[in-house]
Amino acid sequence: xxxxxxxxxxxxxxxxxxxxxxxxxxxxxxxxxPRMQRVLQRMFxxxxxxxxKAGDGETALALFRTRKPIAxxxxxxxxxxxxxxxxxxxxxxxxxxxxIVVSAVSEVxxxxxxxxxxxxxxxxxxxxxxxxxxxxxAAIRRRRKPVTEESYRFGDCVLDFKKMAAxxxxxxxxxxxxxxxxxxxxxxxxxRVLGREELLNEVWGxxxxxxxxxxxxxxxxxxxxxxxxxxxxRHFLTIYGAGYKFVP
Numbered sequence: 650x651x652x653x654x655x656x657x658x659x660x661x662x663x664x665x666x667x668x669x670x671x672x673x674x675x676x677x678x679x680x681x682x683p684r685m686q687r688v689l690q691r692m693f694x695x696x697x698x699x700x701x702k703a704g705d706g707e708t709a710l711a712l713f714r715t716r717k718p719i720a721x722x723x724x725x726x727x728x729x730x731x732x733x734x735x736x737x738x739x740x741x742x743x744x745x746x747x748x749i750v751v752s753a754v755s756e757v758x759x760x761x762x763x764x765x766x767x768x769x770x771x772x773x774x775x776x777x778x779x780x781x782x783x784x785x786x787a788a789i790r791r792r793r794k795p796v797t798e799e800s801y802r803f804g805d806c807v808l809d810f811k812k813m814a815a816x817x818x819x820x821x822x823x824x825x826x827x828x829x830x831x832x833x834x835x836x837x838x839x840x841r842v843l844g845r846e847e848l849l850n851e852v853w854g855x856x857x858x859x860x861x862x863x864x865x866x867x868x869x870x871x872x873x874x875x876x877x878x879x880x881x882x883r884h885f886l887t888i889y890g891a892g893y894k895f896v897p
C-alpha cells in the first residue's frame with residue numbers, strides 16, 4: 650500500500666507541473682484514508698478536475714446530491730454506509746454518473762456483485778495511478794452522449810468531417826485530409842491525454858514510420874489554423890512528458 654501511495658504521489662507531483670487550464674468537472678473521491686484522499690486529490694486536480702472528498706458514506710451521499718460530480722471513485726470499506734450500499738444509492742440517484750470502485754477486496758464474487766449493482770469499473774489495490782486515471786477518464790467518455798450531428802463545434806470553430814470542411818468565426822479554413830484525420834481522432838478522444846506514439850499508430854498508421862517530431866509539427870499547424878492565440882493554445886494542449894490533449 651505504501652509503495653502504491655508513493656507512486657501515486659510521484660505521478661501527481663509530475664502532473665502538478667502541467668499548466669492549469671479550465672476545470673473539466675467534479676470528481677467525488679470517497680475514501681476514509683486521509684493520505685490516500687490527498688494523493689488522489691492531487692492526481693485528479695493536476696488533470697484539471699475539481700475534486701471533492703468524503704471519508705464516510707453519509708458525507709459522500711450529501712456531496713453527491715449537492716455537487717453533482719461527473720464521476721465517483723469509491724472505496725469499499727467505509728464507516729456508516731458500506732461502499733456496496735453507496736454504489737447502489739449513487740446509481741439509483743444518477744445512473745449516468747460513472748462509479749469506479751477502488752478496493753483491496755479482490756474476490757471475483759465481490760467484483761461481479763458490484764458490477765451488478767451498477768459499478769462501471771473495479772480497480773484492485775495496490776493499483777497503478779496511471780491505470781486508475783485512464784479507467785476514470787474512459788468511464789467518463791463512455792457516459793457522454795455521442796455527437797449525433799454531422800458537424801462538430803468547439804470554440805469558434807465548426808468542423809464537417811463528411812464534407813471535409815472547416816470554418817473559424819465563419820471564415821473557411823483550409824485543412825489537409827490528414828489534418829482532418831488527426832482532428833477526428835482528437836474529437837473522438839476529447840479530454841484524454843494522447844501520447845505521440847499512439848497518435849502515430851492511430852492516425853499515421855502502422856505502415857508509416859515518421860518521427861514523433863512529425864506529430865509536434867502537425868499540432869503546431871492545427872494551432873495556427875484553429876486556435877484564437879496559437880502561442881497560448883486553449884484546445885490543443887501540450888501535456889508535458891505525456892503528449893497532447895484536445896479540450897473542446
